[in-house]
Amino acid sequence: MRQLFPNHHRTKIDDPITESLPATALVAHHLCKSYGDRAVVQDVSFTLEAGEILGFLGPNGAGKTTTIGMLYGAVIPDRGFVQLDRWQVQTQGQQARSRMGIVTQEDNLDPELTVFENLVFFANYYRITGQAARLRAGELLAQVGLQEYGKYKPDELSGGLKRRAVLARALINRPHIVFLDEPTTGLDPDARQEFWKLVSQLKQDGCGVLLTTHYMDEVQRLCDRLILLQQGQVLDQGTSAALIERIIGAEVVEVAGVAESVLQQLATQAGVWCSPFGSSYLLALPAHEPDQLWQQLGGIQLTSLTRRRANLEDVFLRLTGRSLQ
Numbered sequence: 644m645r646q647l648f649p650n651h652h653r654t655k656i657d658d659p660i661t662e663s664l665p666a667t668a669l670v671a672h673h674l675c676k677s678y679g680d681r682a683v684v685q686d687v688s689f690t691l692e693a694g695e696i697l698g699f700l701g702p703n704g705a706g707k708t709t710t711i712g713m714l715y716g717a718v719i720p721d722r723g724f725v726q727l728d729r730w731q732v733q734t735q736g737q738q739a740r741s742r743m744g745i746v747t748q749e750d751n752l753d754p755e756l757t758v759f760e761n762l763v764f765f766a767n768y769y770r771i772t773g774q775a776a777r778l779r780a781g782e783l784l785a786q787v788g789l790q791e792y793g794k795y796k797p798d799e800l801s802g803g804l805k806r807r808a809v810l811a812r813a814l815i816n817r818p819h820i821v822f823l824d825e826p827t828t829g830l831d832p833d834a835r836q837e838f839w840k841l842v843s844q845l846k847q848d849g850c851g852v853l854l855t856t857h858y859m860d861e862v863q864r865l866c867d868r869l870i871l872l873q874q875g876q877v878l879d880q881g882t883s884a885a886l887i888e889r890i891i892g893a894e895v896v897e898v899a900g901v902a903e904s905v906l907q908q909l910a911t912q913a914g915v916w917c918s919p920f921g922s923s924y925l926l927a928l929p930a931h932e933p934d935q936l937w938q939q940l941g942g943i944q945l946t947s948l949t950r951r952r953a954n955l956e957d958v959f960l961r962l963t964g965r966s967l968q
């Protein structure tokens with residue numbers, strides 16, 4: 644695949660100083676937002692590095708979209724601020740936004756314009772006009788594999804192609820940071836994989852990506868680091884592997900056909916975690932001494948028992964009591 648940012652380091656026409664992408668591209672400082680008396684984002688701070696894909700995970704209503712809105716200046720924080728490169732989003736919004744690309748949850752292309760016209764029109768916001776805008780639009784359509792589709796109206800495209808068109812539009816200004824808010828929700832597996840390739844390419848090109856998703860496979864495949872949100876607060880953060888190791892351990896056992904009280908008792912004895920899981924129960928084994936638990940399970944009548952590696956869904960369940968999906 645060709646580079647999405649072939650001239651990334653040399654095309655920042657209005658950038659007075661920076662000649663290459665800084666290592667820390669975005670910093671969120673103590674963001675807070677309430678609606679009425681409801682605090683939906685509470686003291687959220689984090690950094691996003693250049694070339695990093697940061698997963699922003701949380702159950703519905705955790706405050707992910709509100710936080711992203713504050714990152715790009717659409718939502719005004721009650722407290723805190725966001726710095727992008729050397730600009731502060733809340734006071735230097737125009738400069739900061741000129742370095743961002745945004746893919747919202749909705750496919751908000753203009754339905755009256757063709758895909759190509761959508762891109763050209765959007766380029767005008769960044770003062771890319773005339774032939775330069777048409778060239779940029781054509782270049783991006785080729786890079787996201789939509790060169791055949793520029794003449795179509797958005798509603799004539801499949802969901803996956805439309806999402807690629809929205810991504811192409813978000814890249815028109817060669818952003819340093821791209822926000823992807825549930826970009827593949829509702830897409831079929833092939834379309835999601837195609838989209839993932841484009842996101843990986845962004846990373847390779849040195850772009851920082853903030854991704855929200857409810858898909859575990861997307862997280863595992865793409866994210867370098869995760870921030871887990873619940874009720875507007877950061878519950879935990881780290882790499883996927885580190886979170887799994889620290890919060891669950893190496894393995895879990897799914898068991899069915901045994902009274903919960905027995906399992907709870909077992910979990911206490913063995914120092915492990917036990918949680919209802921559909922019609923079964925999950926038991927997290929301590930990383931270093933699973934054999935003791937196996938011996939104890941051997942003495943209990945079960946209808947089924949499956950031993951598997953712990954995953955992020957287990958982390959989520961343990962921290963929030965809810966499934967990521």
Ligand SMILES: Nc1ncnc2c1ncn2[C@@H]1O[C@H](COP(=O)(O)OP(=O)(O)OP(=O)(O)O)[C@@H](O)[C@H]1O
Pocket residue numbers: 678683701702703704705706707708709710
């Ligand atoms: N403009 C608003 N006015 C009032 N309440 C709002 C507003 N925007 C968001 N909320 C509330 O803030 C909370 C957080 O919403 P937000 O959309 O940020 O969550 P989310 O984590 O992105 O959820 P989802 O995964 O469903 O997209 C929700 O309870 C939502 O109803």
